[in-house]
Amino acid sequence: MLGLADACWLEPQILLLRTDVRIDLPAPLLRTIQLSDLHITRDRPLLHRLLDEVRAARPAVILVSGDLIRDVPDPETLDRHLAATAAFMASLRQIAPIIAVQGHSEYQGPVITRLDQAGVQWLSNEGRRIGPGGGILLLGLNTQVGEDELTHRWKNPFRPLHRLGGWQYGAQRSDPFRNFYSHWDPSPAGMADEGGPLAWSGVDVVCDTWIDDEEVGTGLTVHSRYVLGEDRMYRLRRVRPEHGEPGSFVLVAHGTTLTGDLHTGVEPSPKRWYRMRLRTVVEPKVVRLLARVWPADSPEPRQWQAQAEDRSRFRVEAGTVARVDLPCATAAEVPQ
Numbered sequence: 001m002l003g004l005a006d007a008c009w010l011e012p013q014i015l016l017l018r019t020d021v022r023i024d025l026p027a028p029l030l031r032t033i034q035l036s037d038l039h040i041t042r043d044r045p046l047l048h049r050l051l052d053e054v055r056a057a058r059p060a061v062i063l064v065s066g067d068l069i070r071d072v073p074d075p076e077t078l079d080r081h082l083a084a085t086a087a088f089m090a091s092l093r094q095i096a097p098i099i100a101v102q103g104h105s106e107y108q109g110p111v112i113t114r115l116d117q118a119g120v121q122w123l124s125n126e127g128r129r130i131g132p133g134g135g136i137l138l139l140g141l142n143t144q145v146g147e148d149e150l151t152h153r154w155k156n157p158f159r160p161l162h163r164l165g166g167w168q169y170g171a172q173r174s175d176p177f178r179n180f181y182s183h184w185d186p187s188p189a190g191m192a193d194e195g196g197p198l199a200w201s202g203v204d205v206v207c208d209t210w211i212d213d214e215e216v217g218t219g220l221t222v223h224s225r226y227v228l229g230e231d232r233m234y235r236l237r238r239v240r241p242e243h244g245e246p247g248s249f250v251l252v253a254h255g256t257t258l259t260g261d262l263h264t265g266v267e268p269s270p271k272r273w274y275r276m277r278l279r280t281v282v283e284p285k286v287v288r289l290l291a292r293v294w295p296a297d298s299p300e301p302r303q304w305q306a307q308a309e310d311r312s313r314f315r316v317e318a319g320t321v322a323r324v325d326l327p328c329a330t331a332a333e334v335p336q
Contacts (some may be wrong), residue, residue: 018053030131033059035277039070039105040085047088051095059096061130063118063138066103066250072193082111086118093119099128101140108233113312115233125229142230156243158182164210169323183322185227198228203206204279208296211238213270214247220278221322223287231255232316236278236291236306238268249276249293251308256315262309266293273297287315 033054040047052176054062069085072078092098106112117124123140130136157171169182186196201223219237222305224265226233232255239250250266268274273296281288291306 004162011137017091030061030136031057031059032063034065035062035092036065037039037067037103038064038085038088039067039137040088041081042084042089050240051088051091054092055095062092062096062098064098064100065106066101068100068103068115068120069105071105071108071111077245078111082114086114089115089118089120091149093135097121099123099138099140102142102218102231107254109255109312109314112255112314113257116314121292145229156182156226168210169290170210184320187227192198194228197320198225199318202280202282203321204277205273205321206271206277207323208275209238210273211268211270219249220276222278222280223316223319224322225255225316225319226322227320232314233319233322234258234278234280234287234310236264236293249291249306251289251306253290253310253316254312257312258310260289260305262308264291264293265303266305275300282317286311287317313324 009111016033027184035050068089069081086333087195089098098119100115101123102112106115112122122144123138125140127139129137158169159171159205184197186198187193190268203222204335205220205222207220211218219235221233222234224233225231233253235252236249237252238254240246243316251258251260251262266274274293276293277291277300279290287310289303289306289308289310292301293302294301
């Protein structure tokens with residue numbers, strides 16, 4: 001109970017911890033401020049105190065090591081959190097440049113884009129020289145993928161399944177369970193480079209999927225950078241009906257933003273095969289996505305049901321594919 005009170009009331013509203021550190025480097029002196037785990041939900045007096053302290057320190061650069069926002073599944077609540085976070089970051093940017101890495105709370109495309117517009121410079125698996133004459137090399141690691149050594153090790157549930165009179169590739173619900181992707185990893189035993197499947201661009205993927213009940217999630221992923229340690233990809237995903245959203249197949253972006261008609265309007269019935277088709281068209285300064293879904297025993301529709309585009313500077317122009325993501329139930333599929 002005391003831990004809950006600390007996390008939900010004391011830290012967000014009252015507690016502000018500060019540590020001053022001097023590091024002797026061969027480069028010229030550079031005054032920096034490093035912030036972490038702000039988990040902003042709304043404007044608070046604590047944030048104004050923090051702004052005052054940062055301003056008084058007169059830093060040359062502000063570093064933020066993730067978890068700027070408190071992410072929540074409800075879109076309206078997330079939008080309020082995002083508005084407050086963007087406003088705070090814009091105020092910080094008036095003091096000094098902001099360089100940040102993503103925490104586990106910053107994976108949604110709208111969050112990345114909105115905070116970029118507020119003045120946050122994202123550093124993802126890259127280096128940047130800062131300070132007088134570029135004498136300090138700052139490295140930013142995207143930790144959106146991988147396993148924390150202190151967390152539970154989840155067994156990947158994907159495997160061949162004998163059901164429906166034949167063999168399919170899929171997963172079955174277990175307890176506990178979590179989201180899983182089955183990515184085509186060009187180098188599963190080591191570090192992958194950006195060639196081969198990670199250079200696939202302008203793809204046309206067709207896949208059949210079977211779902212057991214109304215709670216299941218399944219889909220296709222393309223232009224995925226996941227095996228490189230980046231949570232950046234496009235998905236045609238069947239989402240569960242929640243937070244006012246229908247349980248239809250929709251286009252979803254990770255780490256970037258899509259605009260257009262994202263919903264196919266197809267809400268699948270359980271115990272039936274469906275065929276998904278996802279096409280990407282890469283042009284200068286834009287990635288276009290086209291999608292359609294239909295019962296596998298019916299003719300393919302002539303019209304694309306969902307059409308979207310990504311013109312942001314975070315657009316994902318190439319990457320590997322993933323066959324299924326599985327939030328919470330039995331799924332099976334056959335690639336075409």
